[in-house]
Amino acid sequence: MSRRLPEQHPSRRKVLAGGLAGLGAMGLAGGLSGCGSPLAAGVAGTPLNPDSVTFWNLFGGGDGARLQTMLEEYRKQQGSPDSLTAATFAWGNPYYTKVVLATLGNKPPDVAVAHATRATILAQAGLLEPITEDLLGLAGLSSSSFTKSVWEAGKVGSSYYTIPLDTHPYVLFFNKQVCQQAGLLDGNGKLAPIQGKDAFEAALTAIAGVTGGAAWSASNVGDTSGSWRLFQTLYWQMDGATDFLGDDGQELTVNEELALATMAYIGDLAKRGLLTPTVDYAGAGTQLYTGKVGFQTQGEWEITTAQSVEGFEFGMVPIPQIFDVPAAQGDSHTFILPKMDRTDAQKELAMGFVKSLLDQSLTWAQGGHVPALTATLESAEYKALEPQADYAAAAEIAKYDPPGWYSGSGSTFENTVGSQIGLVQQQLATPQQALDAIKVQLRTYLETPSPVAGTTANA
Amino acid sequence: MTSITAAPAPSATTPQQAPRARRTDAKAGWLFVAPFAFFYLLFLIAPTIYMIVSSFFNTSLVQGGLGSFAGFANYAEMFGREDFWSSMWHTLQFTIYTTPPLVVLSFVIAVLANRVQRGQWFFRLAFFLPYVLPSATISLIWVYIFTPDTGLWPWLEQLVGLSPTAVLADPSLAMVGIAIATIWWTIGFNFVLYLAGLQDIPRELYEAAATDGATPWQQIRFITIPLLGRTTTLLVLLQIIASLKIFDQVYLMTQGGPGISTQVALTLIANVGFTDNRIGAASAASVLLFIVIIVIAVARQLMERRSERSA
Numbered sequence: 001m002s003r004r005l006p007e008q009h010p011s012r013r014k015v016l017a018g019g020l021a022g023l024g025a026m027g028l029a030g031g032l033s034g035c036g037s038p039l040a041a042g043v044a045g046t047p048l049n050p051d052s053v054t055f056w057n058l059f060g061g062g063d064g065a066r067l068q069t070m071l072e073e074y075r076k077q078q079g080s081p082d083s084l085t086a087a088t089f090a091w092g093n094p095y096y097t098k099v100v101l102a103t104l105g106n107k108p109p110d111v112a113v114a115h116a117t118r119a120t121i122l123a124q125a126g127l128l129e130p131i132t133e134d135l136l137g138l139a140g141l142s143s144s145s146f147t148k149s150v151w152e153a154g155k156v157g158s159s160y161y162t163i164p165l166d167t168h169p170y171v172l173f174f175n176k177q178v179c180q181q182a183g184l185l186d187g188n189g190k191l192a193p194i195q196g197k198d199a200f201e202a203a204l205t206a207i208a209g210v211t212g213g214a215a216w217s218a219s220n221v222g223d224t225s226g227s228w229r230l231f232q233t234l235y236w237q238m239d240g241a242t243d244f245l246g247d248d249g250q251e252l253t254v255n256e257e258l259a260l261a262t263m264a265y266i267g268d269l270a271k272r273g274l275l276t277p278t279v280d281y282a283g284a285g286t287q288l289y290t291g292k293v294g295f296q297t298q299g300e301w302e303i304t305t306a307q308s309v310e311g312f313e314f315g316m317v318p319i320p321q322i323f324d325v326p327a328a329q330g331d332s333h334t335f336i337l338p339k340m341d342r343t344d345a346q347k348e349l350a351m352g353f354v355k356s357l358l359d360q361s362l363t364w365a366q367g368g369h370v371p372a373l374t375a376t377l378e379s380a381e382y383k384a385l386e387p388q389a390d391y392a393a394a395a396e397i398a399k400y401d402p403p404g405w406y407s408g409s410g411s412t413f414e415n416t417v418g419s420q421i422g423l424v425q426q427q428l429a430t431p432q433q434a435l436d437a438i439k440v441q442l443r444t445y446l447e448t449p450s451p452v453a454g455t456t457a458n459a
Numbered sequence: 460m461t462s463i464t465a466a467p468a469p470s471a472t473t474p475q476q477a478p479r480a481r482r483t484d485a486k487a488g489w490l491f492v493a494p495f496a497f498f499y500l501l502f503l504i505a506p507t508i509y510m511i512v513s514s515f516f517n518t519s520l521v522q523g524g525l526g527s528f529a530g531f532a533n534y535a536e537m538f539g540r541e542d543f544w545s546s547m548w549h550t551l552q553f554t555i556y557t558t559p560p561l562v563v564l565s566f567v568i569a570v571l572a573n574r575v576q577r578g579q580w581f582f583r584l585a586f587f588l589p590y591v592l593p594s595a596t597i598s599l600i601w602v603y604i605f606t607p608d609t610g611l612w613p614w615l616e617q618l619v620g621l622s623p624t625a626v627l628a629d630p631s632l633a634m635v636g637i638a639i640a641t642i643w644w645t646i647g648f649n650f651v652l653y654l655a656g657l658q659d660i661p662r663e664l665y666e667a668a669a670t671d672g673a674t675p676w677q678q679i680r681f682i683t684i685p686l687l688g689r690t691t692t693l694l695v696l697l698q699i700i701a702s703l704k705i706f707d708q709v710y711l712m713t714q715g716g717p718g719i720s721t722q723v724a725l726t727l728i729a730n731v732g733f734t735d736n737r738i739g740a741a742s743a744a745s746v747l748l749f750i751v752i753i754v755i756a757v758a759r760q761l762m763e764r765r766s767e768r769s770a
Contacts, residue, residue, distance in 0.1 A: 093730075093734045096734075097733045097734060100520065100521060100733075100736065101520075101733075104520070104521065125521040125736070126521065127521065220628075221607055221625060221627070221628040221717075222602075222627070222628070222713070222714070222716070224714075224716065278607045278608070278625045278628055279607060279608065280606060280607060280628075283606065283607065283608055283609055286609070405735075406734075406735060412730065412734055412735065415714070415716070419716045419717050419718040419719075420718060422628075422717060423630070423717055423718060426625075426628065426629075426717075428629065428630065428717075437718060440541050441541070441542060441718075441719060443541075444536065444540050444542070445735075448536075448735075448737070448740075451517075451519040451520070451521070451522075451735065451736045451737050452519065452521050452736060
């Protein structure tokens with residue numbers, strides 16, 4: 001026994017895996033569909049199918065429907081339904097936790113979707129493959145194929161980690177019928193430009209006269225991200241606004257005076273009955289579609305939902321400049337390659353998949369998002385899309401969430417700040433109470449050194 | 460205890476063989492326990508030890524190893540965190556909101572259902588049915604009921620002329636909403652246990668009491684309640700422990716909101732551990748919750764021992 005060299009014999013683990021694979025092939029996969037069975041592959045720890053791309057995303061609702069069309073197209077291009085295994089998970093923190101755990105467990109998807117604001121945190125944690133020009137070259141792309149600001153958003157240290165797909169600003173939806181009656185449309189059925197606080201409030205008052213209730217719906221119940229988007233949009237419209245967080249989330253650098261003013265404005269409009277005080281995500285849309293309000297502020301991706309409402313006529317524009325400068329909260333969807341040992345073939349496969357989806361940017365843009373691929377953004381087809389082209393400018397004024405290890409789309413930071421703003425809108429907290437609660441709840445995060453920082457260097 | 464001490468008595472006639480027999484018994488016993496013990500060690504004891512160890516380190520989810528030594532810093536952080544104390548309080552608050560109604564209401568409906576002569580199966584089914592549904596389903600149902608403006612509850616309120624309340628969106632009501640959903644969901648289990656207990660009480664006792672002129676209330680007060688005492692103690696303990704472990708409904712119905720007004724111990728631990736990637740700090744919070752649950756379990760055990768001695 002003792003003389004045997006361990007290398008000459010299969011390790012216990014290999015024997016076990018082999019035996020289980022054999023069992024899997026005989027007993028399990030035999031009954032299913034050959035060696036591609038997820039169960040057998042899972043038991044044996046082998047890749048599902050070397051020619052198949054696994055893809056994780058967080059697209060629900062209208063986005064999800066649009067994505068399915070694009071994935072079908074990829075399958076058609078590959079000529080095989082098995083060429084892709086796509087999974088959609090619950091949006092926000094749970095999704096990112098899954099990506100982190102799968103990557104740490106060395107079973108990540110080949111390609112995943114991440115918000116630009118969250119991808120940088122994953123990159124800091126050493127969980128992502130850097131996106132080099134060589135890698136982009138595999139798909140016939142280069143960094144100059146994308147809008148510069150969106151490409152730069154994926155930078156950590158001196159490397160880039162994201163392949164941008166789009167920008168998604170918070171925009172204004174309007175009900176044409178209601179706005180027509182309120183006298184807010186021009187001759188072409190578009191919303192006449194609104195600029196300044198007085199003009200905006202006059203428009204809201206006119207709508208309220210038509211609906212007999214609220215004028216503007218913005219979801220704040222169970223939608224902390226929604227409340228944050230509204231705040232970030234209005235806050236950045238004021239001269240003197242500073243990032244909410246500084247030093248990668250270790251300092252509170254928000255301009256408190258302007259933050260209080262922003263919250264006071266939201267609370268005040270709700271109190272005057274112009275803005276819905278208590279409405280959830282789906283309800284905010286329903287109110288617009290049924291003409292109970294004339295305006296809804298929401299991410300542009302809700303275009304697919306709005307289009308699916310029969311007989312509903314609507315338009316979309318960037319959120320009017322109410323204060324000093326135009327601004328709108330936004331973020332970008334990007335593709336990331338979670339870290340794992342990749343063969344050249346795997347890299348090519350992953351990039352080929354990304355390329356296929358990017359090539360369908362116009363389809364994606366029909367779902368509301370502003371494409372990151374400059375070729376699509378500048379194409380005549382995109383410029384002819386309505387109402388998409390009407391608000392494309394909003395992407396240029398998009399304000400991303402402040403950088404920080406607990407910040408970004410659907411993050412703890414958004415949840416913390418957004419929920420207090422929601423309470424101000426509900427008249428359940430004063431702006432000062434809300435700000436105090438935000439400060440108390442963020443304190444632990446401000447004081448805790450980033451648990452992901454420095455990992456990149458060690459990796 | 461009595462059955463175990465009584466067991467060796469017959470073998471007293473062959474004293475030499477007794478120890479060996481006992482040893483083989485023990486070996487067989489261990490063998491039977493082994494599969495369970497293996498998984499118990501692997502998935503319960505080992506992680507618990509890891510939890511205690513990592514609570515003293517700055518363990519990060521995304522970095523290998525335990526990370527730098529933190530001493531009691533994670534504990535100090537938890538004691539200094541306002542949201543830790545509020546989440547502990549919310550856990551307790553939820554336990555207070557759910558345990559008494561779940562015990563009292565299930566007793567009441569069990570007594571009522573037990574009096575039904577015909578079609579009792581319907582009541583048993585009706586009260587027990589929600590219990591077989593998964594928490595995700597329950598949460599969806601109740602989120603729909605409590606939807607502001609368009610939900611069933613605001614609709615009912617408007618019907619009777621009240622202004623609609625957004626139950627889950629109001630920091631002072633959200634926990635009540637979760638508690639109501641939980642009570643509706645889990646009452647069936649307690650109900651079935653009480654019903655089984657009720658059917659064990661001999662009818663003669665009630666007949667004798669009735670002959671002596673006891674009112675129905677007196678029968679419940681002096682026969683039913685005392686004879687169901689053991690069931691009640693069991694239910695109270697199970698209920699307290701289940702309520703301290705509250706997670707699903709909060710996670711699915713309010714995500715701990717509005718703000719942190721329904722954040723409970725386990726959602727805080729999950730957030731710190733898996734969203735913030737701070738396993739060390741989450742472990743410290745887990746150890747503290749672990750201590751609270753042990754203290755409650757021991758206190759209850761002591762109380763029961765005292766009541767048994769006095770009985």
